[in-house]
Amino acid sequence: MKTKMNFKRPFSIIIIMILLFLTATSELVAQEKTAELKDFKVIVEKTNDGIKMKSEKGSTWIDLSFTLNNDQPQAIDEYGMAELKNVSENKDKNLADFLFTITKTKNGIELKGIEGTAWNELKFSPAENKKLVIDQFGMTSLN
Secondary structure, eight states: OOOOOOOHHHHHHHHHHHHHHHHHHHHHHHHHHHHHOOOOEEEEEEOSSEEEEEEEESSSOSEEEEEOOTTOEEEEETTEEEBTTBOOOOOOTTSOOOEEEEEEOSSSEEEEEEESOSOSEEEEOOOTTOEEEEETTEEEOOO
């Protein structure tokens, strides 16, 4: 009589163990990333011809205002307007180290977190001249 080996059960146990391991390590990486974030707070406003921003915390700039065509991204860091190809290497421990792009779209505003944010992408559909507040974790209140 031939005996067949059943590999389905050990194989499924191995897969479950791998998934548990990956889940645990991804949570640790997310916690570590959050611990490294420094506080910043920015008020964002969509205007008729572009974007108006005011920094409440974490940067050297206070007010930024610029004209943007739809779907044209603009990089912003703790020093103000930036170019993605030429990001400042200056790191000041008293400032938040962040970098994101802001794009005026047909439907609103889109932000993409590149550095120093817990968020990867934020999309808003604010009314004209309505203020929104963002920080290192995403949308927040002004207080």
